[in-house]
Amino acid sequence: MKYLSRILRVVTEQLEFNYHSLCRTLKLSHLCFADDLLMFYRRDRVSIKVLLKAFATFSSVSRLEMNCDKSEIYFNGIQQGEIDYILSISGFKEGNFPFKYLVIPISYKRMVIGDCTRLVEKVVSKLRGWGAKKLSYSGRLVLIQAVLSQLHVYWARIFVIPVTVLDRVTAIYRNYLWSSSDQYGKVPSVAWDALCTEKKFGGLGIVNCRLWNQALIGKYTWWLSCKSDHLWIKWVDYVYMKGRNWQDYVPSLQSSWTLRKICAVKDIFKPGYNLNQWCDGKYTVAAGYRWLQGSQTKAQWAPVVWNRLNVPKHSFIAWLFAKERLLTKDRLRAFGPPIDGVCDLCAMHTEDHHHLFYQCAFSIRCWDILRQWLSVSLPTQDILQWCVKWRCRSLLKKHLFFAAVVAVLYNIWRVRNLCRVDMIVHSPIQVMKEVKTSVQARFQSRTWPSKYQSTWIF
Numbered sequence: 001m002k003y004l005s006r007i008l009r010v011v012t013e014q015l016e017f018n019y020h021s022l023c024r025t026l027k028l029s030h031l032c033f034a035d036d037l038l039m040f041y042r043r044d045r046v047s048i049k050v051l052l053k054a055f056a057t058f059s060s061v062s063r064l065e066m067n068c069d070k071s072e073i074y075f076n077g078i079q080q081g082e083i084d085y086i087l088s089i090s091g092f093k094e095g096n097f098p099f100k101y102l103v104i105p106i107s108y109k110r111m112v113i114g115d116c117t118r119l120v121e122k123v124v125s126k127l128r129g130w131g132a133k134k135l136s137y138s139g140r141l142v143l144i145q146a147v148l149s150q151l152h153v154y155w156a157r158i159f160v161i162p163v164t165v166l167d168r169v170t171a172i173y174r175n176y177l178w179s180s181s182d183q184y185g186k187v188p189s190v191a192w193d194a195l196c197t198e199k200k201f202g203g204l205g206i207v208n209c210r211l212w213n214q215a216l217i218g219k220y221t222w223w224l225s226c227k228s229d230h231l232w233i234k235w236v237d238y239v240y241m242k243g244r245n246w247q248d249y250v251p252s253l254q255s256s257w258t259l260r261k262i263c264a265v266k267d268i269f270k271p272g273y274n275l276n277q278w279c280d281g282k283y284t285v286a287a288g289y290r291w292l293q294g295s296q297t298k299a300q301w302a303p304v305v306w307n308r309l310n311v312p313k314h315s316f317i318a319w320l321f322a323k324e325r326l327l328t329k330d331r332l333r334a335f336g337p338p339i340d341g342v343c344d345l346c347a348m349h350t351e352d353h354h355h356l357f358y359q360c361a362f363s364i365r366c367w368d369i370l371r372q373w374l375s376v377s378l379p380t381q382d383i384l385q386w387c388v389k390w391r392c393r394s395l396l397k398k399h400l401f402f403a404a405v406v407a408v409l410y411n412i413w414r415v416r417n418l419c420r421v422d423m424i425v426h427s428p429i430q431v432m433k434e435v436k437t438s439v440q441a442r443f444q445s446r447t448w449p450s451k452y453q454s455t456w457i458f
């Protein structure tokens with residue numbers, strides 16, 4: 001490809017070759033990526049002949065032939081007679097916009113919702129493949145963060161994606177997290193914006209599609225303000241800005257839709273630039289994203305809920321517990337059809353968050369067993385806040401203790417659901433045995449230095 005580039009550079013220097021009007025200043029005739037080649041030229045017979053001659057020279061030396069079946073030529077604003085002539089001498093097929101390049105649709109027009117159908121379809125097809133699997137909330141959360149978000153991010157780092165598409169993708173993520181399906185099936189327990197904050201701020205760390213797209217495009221606005229040495233930056237500078245200051249640049253109505261959207265992102269970031277937010281000369285997408293999220297308050301309970309020795313599915317339920325968003329009967333009665341509000345575990349009191357986890361005879365017995373087991377005094381409310389303040393010299397002991405508390409919360413909720421839905425009753429002793437087993441298994445799943453091998457907790 002280097003040799004081909006050299007040939008193209010030589011032939012396009014000839015007087016008879018005409019660059020595309022938007023590429024003339026930069027003398028841009030082609031772009032190469034691996035074995036893909038994109039070429040640009042003015043719509044005339046002479047220029048195409050110059051290019052074909054360059055290909056012929058390349059083939060005669062390298063013995064490599066271009067594949068006309070895989071090559072397409074795209075026209076805009078040209079008469080049919082000229083199109084027919086160019087097709088006949090080149091042997092290319094006529095292509096239509098948008099065409100796909102590295103899975104991304106390329107078009108000279110603004111991106112419309114239909115161009116992003118592929119993105120939405122890809123997200124839905126991935127998700128339907130997992131739909132049959134019975135995954136916990138935490139399992140679905142991992143898939144959203146590790147797989148689904150990456151599909152959207154790949155597009156978002158190249159385009160300003162229409163807001164309607166971003167909202168559709170967000171709705172799919174939300175439906176999958178709460179209902180295990182791409183279709184709406186359940187009222188979300190927590191507002192989506194609250195989920196999109198980092199775990200230390202009380203969220204789940206899921207990417208906010210709109211803000212992440214802005215943060216990614218913010219990279220281009222930063223490059224433009226720094227006049228970075230990138231071909232695209234030079235192109236925008238020559239074609240649109242013409243040496244003007246990027247910070248003050250206002251796009252004309254004739255400017256492309258994409259450039260106008262990028263300028264809108266620049267205006268969002270302007271206060272950050274003015275405050276020297278990136279005064280060290282480095283813009284990172286993560287830093288831009290955090291800045292867009294604004295200042296947030298730390299969640300005191302986060303180290304307990306997201307403690308590394310917790311079982312992930314325990315952490316998720318503990319997170320809902322911390323936010324008091326578990327669907328206890330008092331909440332179900334407020335949102336749904338009328339149901340009896342009696343606690344299924346004791347059949348004596350009204351079920352609400354405080355009763356279920358602190359005042360129910362079943363829960364009291366569970367906490368008692370934990371108290372005896374760990375030889376610590378436990379509070380009768382705000383258990384997570386108490387855990388944060390609990391002083392312990394050994395960090396490992398502290399992590400194990402957090403894991404045990406979170407496991408108790410998860411199991412109280414699990415047993416309550418089994419009792420309510422399947423009429424299966426468990427005893428507190430049985431439940432606490434399971435708590436102990438799960439914490440022990442979590443501890444043993446990791447390799448520890450020999451000094452930690454003593455079994456303080458077991």
Ligand SMILES: [Zn+2]
Nearest residue numbers: 343345346360
């Ligand atoms: Zn009860």
